Amino acid sequence: MSIPVSEAGAVLTIDLGALARNWQALAALGPGAECGAVVKADAYGLGIEQAGPALAKAGCRTFFVAHLSEARRLRAAVPSATIYVLNGLFGEALETYAALDIRPVLGSREDVERFAAFCETIGRRLPAAVHVDTGMNRLGLDLAEAALLAEPGTAALAFEPALLMSHFACADEPGHPLTTRQIDRFAQMRGLFPGVPGSLANSAGCTLASARHDLLRPGVALYGARFVAGREPLEPVVRLEAPIVQVRGVRAGDTVGYGAAWTAPRPSRIAVLSVGYADGYLRQAGSTDRKTGAPVRVNGVICPLAGRVSMDLIAVDVTNAGAVEAGGMATLIGDGIGLDDVAEAAGTIGYEILTSLGRRYHRRYVD
Missing domain, CATH: 3.20.20.10 (Alanine racemase)
Structure with missing residues (x-):
């Protein structure tokens, strides 16, 4: 049973119409x-x-x-x-x-x-x-x-x-x-x-x-994941969005998250989302001072993760995203961010991202 949207950390939308169209496109390859x-x-x-x-x-x-x-x-x-x-x-x-x-x-x-x-x-x-x-x-x-x-x-x-x-x-x-x-x-x-x-x-x-x-x-x-190297995937089937639970300022030189792995290069604004590796958003997708992590879209702007992915939370550097407030939405998969983009940041494949998406999301099925 899907968790009510008011109680979930994020919303996973599954497009059954896109799934059906992808099957039809593949079926057409072998008449x-x-x-x-x-x-x-x-x-x-x-x-x-x-x-x-x-x-x-x-x-x-x-x-x-x-x-x-x-x-x-x-x-x-x-x-x-x-x-x-x-x-x-x-x-x-x-x-x-x-x-x-x-x-x-x-x-x-x-x-x-x-x-x-x-x-x-x-x-x-x-x-x-x-x-x-x-x-x-x-x-x-x-x-x-x-x-x-x-x-x-x-x-x-x-x-x-x-x-x-x-x-x-x-x-x-x-x-x-x-x-x-x-x-x-x-x-x-x-x-x-x-x-x-x-x-x-x-x-x-x-x-x-x-x-x-x-x-x-x-x-x-x-x-909707990539299935041949160098070939674009078919229609995206999943979309993952999370509400922003907090926005906070950090000073240049401040660190964010476990292990102090990411250091703010300038005065920055950090948005915190209630999603983590317990939800299948893999820990390896996080950012460090030496590695840029998975992208997140906020206010239409691609923003980088700030620090490691923890069990239940991630932080996103929204300094360049304009006015961002708690209660706004961030897109982790969708709007041009594919399963394979998250997978590449995590050093894995789209299969693992897809099959790891957790049960703490509110699941919406659309056609």
């Missing part, structure tokens, strides 16, 4: 393929119960989550969806896959054997995806294991291979040689499973014609 959506990590932190129906309304039919608990929530929100669990089989919960019509992504020989044995026990040939490793070396069957699974008459085919998939390691870096090798290896592995649909394209892979196959599988691109 001969179906376009699914990755909504793991609670739809990258934005709410699976809200994002799932918005994407389904736009035309999405196939979804990917990481955990079985996420699949259960998504099934309740989008009853007709095809749902795959990327992280495979979970504990003793095999019956849940059958009961809720949820498809595991089988990424090891042990997963394959356990799921096949379960299907034999219940007398039903349930669908599942087979994950093959093409160079990520994380999850997936190697070529020899995939070839063994594909042999006619193997007992493992007590389940239905509904999808053959793999995952890119470097597709967000244009021209990386591993991407070409992965495309070639996946084509080789697809030859072992004639008639089984294939899925290789993550967000970055959607831009590569040779990677699209039958099902696109975009994730972070849907949510």
Whole structure:
């Protein structure tokens, strides 16, 4: 449940219309393929119960989550969806896959054997995806294991291979040689499973014609973060604004915040916001005398952070922003400040900023 705006330190606005349009833009890249959506990590932190129906309304039919608990929530929100669990089989919960019509992504020989044995026990040939490793070396069957699974008459085919998939390691870096090798290896592995649909394209892979196959599988691109180096992201989906709780003057040479890491170079005005690393605004985004931190927009002016991000508060140097008073609003994400701008200041990627945005915000969903 969203915190009332009067009790929250900041307001996070989530534009479900932009989310849907981003999905449509990615789907248009592969007119001969179906376009699914990755909504793991609670739809990258934005709410699976809200994002799932918005994407389904736009035309999405196939979804990917990481955990079985996420699949259960998504099934309740989008009853007709095809749902795959990327992280495979979970504990003793095999019956849940059958009961809720949820498809595991089988990424090891042990997963394959356990799921096949379960299907034999219940007398039903349930669908599942087979994950093959093409160079990520994380999850997936190697070529020899995939070839063994594909042999006619193997007992493992007590389940239905509904999808053959793999995952890119470097597709967000244009021209990386591993991407070409992965495309070639996946084509080789697809030859072992004639008639089984294939899925290789993550967000970055959607831009590569040779990677699209039958099902696109975009994730972070849907949510407005950069997904290919040097390429602008799609529409922004999130906006983070915080009221100014205090404005104070500091003298030249005064320090601000923990560790006295930032020193005022002149008489300055400092605005304090009730947002911190407990809200997912990462500590590494702060400013020091040697490093400029994340940007914040106040009165239409880009202002730098003043000092470290603390657990619940940040300070912003608003000296150049004109008349600033307590109760005014500051924009931390939005108005030209992208997820990736904050990520760069924090030494990370847009994925981490997006999935870290905390639960102490008032959440507004707009379309």
